[in-house]
Amino acid sequence: MASVDTSRPSPVTNELPSEEVESDTEDFEDLIRENELESASDWTADDETRPICLFCEITFDDSDAVWDHCVKDHDFDFKKLRRGLGLDFFGKVKLINYVRSQVKAGNQPELNRPELFLEDSQFLKPTLQDDALLFGIQDDDSEEEEDDPDVLYEKEQLAEVARENAERVKVLQKQLQELQFQFDEYKDIVRTVLNRDLDSDSGSDSGCGSPEGPSRASRKRVGNKYSNEDDHYFESYAYNDIHEIMLKDSIRTDSYRDFIYDNKDIFKDKIVLDVGCGTGILSMFAAKAGARKVYAVDNSDIIEKAIANVHENGLDRIIQCYRGKIEEIRLPVQKVDIIVSEWMGYALLYEAMLDSVLVARDKYLAPNGLMVPSEVRLLVAGLRDAEFINDKVNFWNDIYGFKMSAMKPRIYDDVLIENFKPSSIVHQGPFTFRTLQLHDITTADLEFTSPIRLTIPDLSNEFDGTFDGLVIYFDNYFTRSRDEVIPEDARAETFKPGNGSLGFTTGPWGPKYTHWRSGALLFNKQLQVSPGVNELAGEITYEKRKSNPRELIIGLELTAGDKKLAQSYFMR
Template sequence: MSSSRKAVQFPTGDESDCCPSADDECSPTTATSTGSTSDDATVRFKNDRRKNVKEGGEEDSSDSGDDDEEDEVVKGGRDAWKEEDGKGISCECLICSHTTSGYEAADLMKEHLESEHQLSFQKLKTVLKLSYMGFVQFVRFARRNKNKSDELVNLVSKLEASNAAPKDYPWSSDEFLVPKEGDLEADYFLTLDYFEEPEPSTDSQDLEALRRELDARREQVKQMEVVFRRVVLEPWEEASSSKALKKSKKTSRIAGKSDNDLYFMSYDELTIHHEMIFDHPRTEAYRKAINEVRFLIKDSTVMDLGCGTAILSMFCALQGAKKVYAVENSEIIYEAMNNVFDNSLEKIIEFKRQDIDKEDLEIEKVDVIVSEFMGYFLFFEGMTETFIRARDKYLKKGGRLLPDAADVYLVPLGREGLYRSKVDCWDNVYGFKMQAMKDLTMKEIPINSVSPDETIGPAVCVKNLNLYTCSVDEIQIDEEFKFRIDDDTELCAIAGYFSVTFRGVKTPIVLSTSPEDPPTHWKQAIFFLPKRKRCTRGEEVPCRFKSYPHPENPRWLMVEITLDGVTHKYEFN
């Protein structure tokens, strides 16, 4: 399972953090609505044109196509528009209480600011180098700080005299790009043609200066495209339920992502959660364990680390938990929220989207930590380390872990059929020898189900962890031992598996991934040997096994197996 990052509160009936809605600041609906004033004006203008045609005695037949009639419509409409339309439009000064009205309100306000307050828009462009998006931020900054607006001119003057970059201006935050309630009417000022040029100079214009201005305009357009994508398009893509759009979004998001980000993204998809939640031995073991310790769960605070679909959180809520913090850092958290809401448990379960290896959760210590942290061969994915760190940071003294013990095992295999189909097959491929492919096969660690009759000796435990006391360093393995072989046969491979135990109950509950137990989605990790080893019944085969995090990615594993003095290396990635 995966751990979690940014704190996300569970949505109530009044708001939703699951995804942007039509009322959210960054949704496409909101972004479009900033232009609704001009749209309304266009509608009123068209209606007034029709009205004036009627008052002028013309027949209301806009579809006639008659050129003379259209001339009358335009003439009558234009005169009436100048006299009657635009009455509902006003523009308030950024500094004082002066107001202008009509369709020319923004231009009149610009003249007022330049003549009465010496706030030059040309200087905003040329000296402060504000793009149009910077102008939007500047206007909204002034609107929202109206009680300090007497300082606005002084602030602009200081910035003009400084060498500050536009990104360092006090209005450069994205919060001034998205509209808030109450911004809409005030923002009629944003209909101003900010890029309108001043009157032509009588002096000769420098060609190089014009080229620089053109380059600056091109850069401004690029900046506007970047801001539009960040503020509008990306949140919209996140909220979209379109399958095709999700696939496109995922492809674009992969580029430039870290291995850690890609790990969490792997838990965004339904397939892996379906596989886990319908793994009956896995889910039933947790359900039974939580039920067995319900006397500890009742009225307690619980952390579900890597909650996924929130199934374990809901198990705890049903057993009377006072509060459950469901921690998850993949986008499946939003579906988990819906799951909780559908089962009316939203007052108990609170979601936190956060990578707790990088950021601290803003919660008090909890009574219980429950987590399905196990990866293939236990340690693949690196979640065991996260579980230990969460224990040290968030579990109260005397608190309970579920599970609280883990063991890792190795067992010798005589899988001749699988060895022939996976390894020996490269010796003759349509008459060609492909040793390079065979060598590559020997480095990988496939995940397969092993049947009990394929084992040729008892399993050996190479790691035992008390999850209450173990440290992060203890999860590495470096053990020397001997396999006992039960038959005259060939040793072809070694299988690795694990078990976790829920102790502290009358009968400890063990979730095992052994070939001897009911199959789980973890199956077993297979380590093929480069050469099959002939063994006799009762023989003891010395072996050294090492496992440690991959140097390129701590969520991957490196494994070394030494047999007959030869060390074979494997990569689990």
């Protein structure tokens, strides 16, 4: 646990009132009677184990060594905090159990609010069974320490800080109440307006939906919209349905599992960071592969389920879960050996989760550390699929005898997420227009313009020279080493060089469909290639929407002989 602030505690008197001491004593005796504790008189040296650090799993010969380690490595001074708060025997027991409980839950202990543990008798019950730190607690501090002028001065300073904090807290509480009242009024107004808008567009389809439901980040809660797009994004991952879809994607989940389990020598005794851990499945793979410690981070409510899953599978001593954005939280380590994350969105970069993964890489990954996956490639192919066009476009020509042509323009504005067979592709090989090498790429590289070239097959009965649009998809590569070079002509669906590395594709040539599917860019008007033209050439641009950086604008410019085409597509 990194950098715990022990310098400004809230005011607590050095002497607990006698009624509070009696209450703690009674609670303590009740726990003994209920077999929750051994009697304090039974706490002997024969029962002691080696004391364990409050924040990590290092053990020591005695409690003094633990406290010296906590000051040096975790910025936590137990003795100083105990003196400043004037803790008696029960107070020290509560402090130790409180800190252990918060670290176990992945939370930052709020040591500037001692009332959280001093006023709660549950912290008399050990968080860690046979906790040797509790065995060594003395009821009274030595007279020598109490008479130390430096100690007395420090207490006076802490008391003054505590008084200042108390006054500051009163002011902030009053301000918070006023702001909460204003915010509640604002929410009522906004809710009224947005509920009306939601009712008016509830039948619309962004084109990024799926047979299972809305796209991964487009779910809306009925009667409520979110204060900002990040809230909306993280809220969309709070429910079981999207995680069920992802876990049932065997291409996705099997690939991560197979790479981790087939390369246990890489994971053994390593420290692993799982960014956007979801249900915790990748973290548990890493733990089972022999990782010494796994830090699982997610800013969605799903983290509560991940914690439960970790405990249910007996992996809570290896996996530590954190709720928060990776950009904001602080892990209790400076560096990790491996970062594993399933960050890919539709058309690869929709949702902009890779930005967060790269922040984690720059902040925590050791210089020779490994990114899993290590490389991802974006590919494009030509589309000719009459059945798809009939289903998506011509469908609106006759709806129960009525024409609805007004519905068609939106189709050409959005990236349509769909599965395509190889027969929908009008040439033999796709074109790789962007390679993301995860060890080196920067967030600035995630907005780009790349050239594309697509070979046009000879006109025949199977191809009449007509293009309906383009298809974009991505290939993932997992390598044992950050220095391993993947051949330019590699195909992810067959990439398994025999050294433990592997790949998978989300495109038409995969053995199974994935939940990402492919992204179709339909032309406003079918492109008819003239005889003798053997290439489509142009460029594709990926750009984040300024109003919501998690959404994408994909620009396309193409030339085929004397014909030119320019369109923009949205992923929202």
